[in-house]
Amino acid sequence: MTEQENGELTPSDLGTLEFWENAYEHELDNFRGHGDVGEIWFGAANSRKIVRWIATKLDLNKESDKIIDVGCGNAMTLVELAKEGFTNLMGVDYSEKAVDLARMVLNDNDLPNVKLEVCDILDNTLPHDFKVVHDKGTYDAISLNPENPTEKRQKYIENICRILLPRGYLVLTSCNWTKEELLKHFTNLATGLYDTCEETIQCSTYLLSGAKCINKVCVCGPGYYYLHGLYEKCKQDVDCYVNADFEASVCDNGICKCTPGFYQREYRTCRREGKKDGDECTINNDCTFDNAICTEFVCKASQVEEAIELASDAMLTTNNSDANEGSPRTCIRRYSCDDYICMIPLEIRVDGNCMTNEDCRALGNAVCSPIGTCRCDRAHFASATGTECIPELGEPCQESQKGYIEKSFCRKGRWSCSSDTVASKNNRECLEVLGETCMNHNECYESVKQIQEKKIICKNGKCACDWGWNEWNSSVCVKHPEAAAFYLNSK
Numbered sequence: 210m211t212e213q214e215n216g217e218l219t220p221s222d223l224g225t226l227e228f229w230e231n232a233y234e235h236e237l238d239n240f241r242g243h244g245d246v247g248e249i250w251f252g253a254a255n256s257r258k259i260v261r262w263i264a265t266k267l268d269l270n271k272e273s274d275k276i277i278d279v280g281c282g283n284a285m286t287l288v289e290l291a292k293e294g295f296t297n298l299m300g301v302d303y304s305e306k307a308v309d310l311a312r313m314v315l316n317d318n319d320l321p322n323v324k325l326e327v328c329d330i331l332d333n334t335l336p337h338d339f340k341v342v343h344d345k346g347t348y349d350a351i352s353l354n355p356e357n358p359t360e361k362r363q364k365y366i367e368n369i370c371r372i373l374l375p376r377g378y379l380v381l382t383s384c385n386w387t388k389e390e391l392l393k394h395f396t397n398l399a400t401g402l403y404d405t406c407e408e409t410i411q412c413s414t415y416l417l418s419g420a421k422c423i424n425k426v427c428v429c430g431p432g433y434y435y436l437h438g439l440y441e442k443c444k445q446d447v448d449c450y451v452n453a454d455f456e457a458s459v460c461d462n463g464i465c466k467c468t469p470g471f472y473q474r475e476y477r478t479c480r481r482e483g484k485k486d487g488d489e490c491t492i493n494n495d496c497t498f499d500n501a502i503c504t505e506f507v508c509k510a511s512q513v514e515e516a517i518e519l520a521s522d523a524m525l526t527t528n529n530s531d532a533n534e535g536s537p538r539t540c541i542r543r544y545s546c547d548d549y550i551c552m553i554p555l556e557i558r559v560d561g562n563c564m565t566n567e568d569c570r571a572l573g574n575a576v577c578s579p580i581g582t583c584r585c586d587r588a589h590f591a592s593a594t595g596t597e598c599i600p601e602l603g604e605p606c607q608e609s610q611k612g613y614i615e616k617s618f619c620r621k622g623r624w625s626c627s628s629d630t631v632a633s634k635n636n637r638e639c640l641e642v643l644g645e646t647c648m649n650h651n652e653c654y655e656s657v658k659q660i661q662e663k664k665i666i667c668k669n670g671k672c673a674c675d676w677g678w679n680e681w682n683s684s685v686c687v688k689h690p691e692a693a694a695f696y697l698n699s700k
Contacts, residue, residue, distance in 0.1 A: 216408060217352070217358050217359060218352045218353055218358070218385055219353075220353060220354065220355035220358070221353040221355075223349075223350055223353050224350050224351065224352070224353030224354035224355060224358070225354065225355065226303060226304060229303075229304040229306075229307060229350075230304050230305070230306050233247075233282075233283075233304050233306035233307040233309075233310055234306045236248070236283065236310055237306060237309060237310050237313075240310060240313060240314070241313075244317075246283050246285055246310075246314050247282075247283050247310065248283075249283070249285050250282065250345055250346050251345060251346070251382055251384065253285075255382075256285065256286055256289060256345070257289055259286075259343075259345070259380065259382060260286065260289040260290055260293060261293070262380075263276075263290070263293075263341065263343070263378075263380060264290075264293040264294070264295070267341065267378055269295075269340060269341065271293070271294045271295045271296065272296050272297065273297060274295075274297060274340035274341065275297045275298075275299065275336075275338055275339045275340055275341075276290060276295055276297065276298050276299070276339065276340065276341040276342075276343065277298075277299045277300070277301065277335070277339045277341070277342055277343070277372070278290075278298075278299070278300045278301070278343045278344075278345075279301060279330050279342055279343065279344045279347050279369075280301075280302055280303075280330070280344060280345070280346060280347030280350065281300030281301060281302050281307070281308075281311055281325070282302060282307050282310075282311065283307070283310050283311055283314050284300050284310075284311035284312075284314045284315050284323070284325070285314065286300075286343060286345060287300050287311070287315065287320070287323050288314065288315065288318050288320065291318070291320050291323065296322075298323045298324065299323070299324040299325070299326070299339075300323065300324070300325050300326075301325070301326045301327070301328040301330065301335070302327065302328070303327065303328065303329040303330070304327075305327050308325050308326070308327050311325055312325055330347065330351075330365060330368055330369075331351070331361060331364045331365060331368065332368075332621060333367075333368050333371060334621050334622050334623055335368070335372045336372065336605075337371055337372050337373075337374075338372075338374055339372050339373055339374060339377060340373075340374055340377050340378065341377065341378045341379075341380060342369055342372065342373055342377070342378070342379045342380070343380045343381075344379070344380070344381045344382070345381075345382040346382065346383070346384070348362070348365060348381055348383060348386075349383050349384060349385045349386070351365050352385060352386070353385070359408070359409060359410065362394070362410055363409060363410045363413040364413075366394065366395065366410060366413065367413055379395070381395075393407070393411070394410055394411075398411050398412075399411055399412045399416065399420075399427040401427075402416065402427060402428065402429070402435050403426055403427060403428070404426070404427045405425055405426060405427075406422040406425055406426065406427050407422065407425065408422050409421050409422040410422075411427070412427035412428075416429070416435075419432070419433030420433075435448075439458065439465055439466065439467070439473065439478075439479070440464055440465060440466070441464070441465050442463055442464060442465075443460035443463060443464065443465045444460065444463070445460050446458075446459050446460045448460055448465070449465035449466075456468060456471075456481075457471050457479035457480070457481070458471075458479050467479035470482055472497065480494070480495055481495065482495065482497045483495045483496040483497060483498075483501070483503070483508035484497060484498055484508075485498060485508070486508060486509055486510055487507060487508065487509075487578070488507070488508045489506060489507060489508075490503035490506060490507065490508045491503065491506060495508070496508035496509075498510070505576060505578060506587065507578045507584070557569070557571045557572065557583070557596075558572070558583065558594075558595040558596050559572060559575065559583055559584065559585060559591035559592075559595040559596075559598065560582050560583065560584070560591075560595065561582060561583050561595075562581055562582060563577035563578075563581060563582060563583045564577065564581065565577055568583065569583035569584075572585070572596065572597055572598050573597055573598055574586045574589045574598040574600065575589075575598045585598035585599075586598065588600065588601045588603075588604050588636075589601065589604070590637055592613075599613040599614065599637075600613065600624055601624070601635070601636040601637055602614065602617060602624045602625065602626060602632045602636040602637070602639070603623055603624060603625075603632070603636055604623065604624050605622055605623060606619040606622060606623060606624050607619060607622075608622075612624070614637065614638060614639060615638075615639060616630045616639040617639050626639035627639060
């Protein structure tokens with residue numbers, strides 16, 4: 210495949226969804242009629258060689274490590290991986306016909322437990338916990354797309370970096386790019402603003418989609434500005450951004466530093482301190498008080514408890530109400546003494562008492578913490594009544610589920626806000642756009658279409674309707690006063 214002057218491949222129908230839908234529709238018919246799985250790209254022998262290399266050369270746990278085949282086609286690579294003993298497998302393809310064929314092939318090979326999903330890798334909807342990403346020709350197809358191939362390749366690399374675990378493996382086969390070109394695309398990547406580059410794709414993995422390679426230097430493109438890391442110069446708090454947490458850093462006398470209550474770890478991370486029992490944590494270092502450990506994401510003082518042997522008749526039920534009048538209790542008598550240990554009955558609610566994770570199951574997405582109370586999983590929060598744990602915006606969902614958060618709904622498998630609202634910083638509310646504080650126009654949006662039409666702009670630090678548009682109901686911008694009636698009738 211020849212390259213153009215801009216370094217991109219010559220566009221081809223192989224880079225379009227329409228081509229692959231038609232191709233797999235034909236192969237579906239062949240499979241139904243003759244049991245033919247269809248073409249195995251790069252040949253069956255090469256496919257088996259790649260799978261064998263994965264099984265023998267990579268340090269993997271065949272039962273627990275997750276492997277995803279991006280652009281799985283007829284799923285024959287997944288079949289070969291299963292034959293090698295891998296059990297945690299997933300295949301995705303943006304062609305619905307391909308996934309239909311893959312499902313039939315897997316069932317024919319008695320592999321119904323391999324996960325399959327119709328998914329475009331350019332959409333950031335996949336989990337971020339894969340040990341291996343396998344790609345045989347998908348990066349090629351994206352590179353051949355007739356529309357914005359550079360931007361699409363850049364998005365592909367961003368999303369592959371997101372879904373791979375640290376020290377994970379990308380196993381990629383290409384017939385259009387040389388080894389040197391692929392290494393430049395995937396390894397010679399910028400790690401900061403103003404790093405040298407040859408093309409934009411080298412800047413995007415670290416600086417994300419707003420980055421551009423201009424005059425062989427990585428900079429922010431039009432409409433974007435740089436969020437500074439630790440000890441870089443800043444003008445205000447919003448300029449400072451570390452480890453995806455806006456609370457973690459502040460602008461202190463013109464320099465980005467860790468916020469009080471956070472501590473610096475390594476050279477570019479601020480982590481929240483756990484200062485007492487029950488504070489949240491991820492690793493032991495987050496718990497900064499003496500003899501503390503992080504257990505199930507909660508700080509707890511490490512201590513050795515003395516075992517107490519109980520007599521065979523040590524348990525009885527009573528209505529003793531010394532501490533909480535009227536509360537029935539279960540009392541346990543200590544061995545060879547007359548005093549009692551009394552426990553209040555379990556209350557099924559967030560922060561209610563528990564002994565095991567099973568006690569918190571009714572809340573959904575909750576566990577029993579080391580301090581004996583139910584708490585919500587990461588990326589979930591307690592409802593107003595405390596009787597259920599609600600997923601934050603951006604968490605996985607099913608299309609049939611009703612939104613827990615007002616003005617939210619399930620879009621492409623993730624909780625999202627309606628088009629006239631935006632997610633709050635903690636991802637727990639859908640906020641009206643108009644009147645919100647802003648620094649630039651891109652922070653004021655209702656949908657991509659409305660950005661393009663410039664319906665909403667940042668005016669005097671507040672999101673407001675642009676000239677020629679009228680505010681309606683404090684939430685949307687309409688072109689003319691009479692358009693408001695049409696807007697309401699169309700809802």
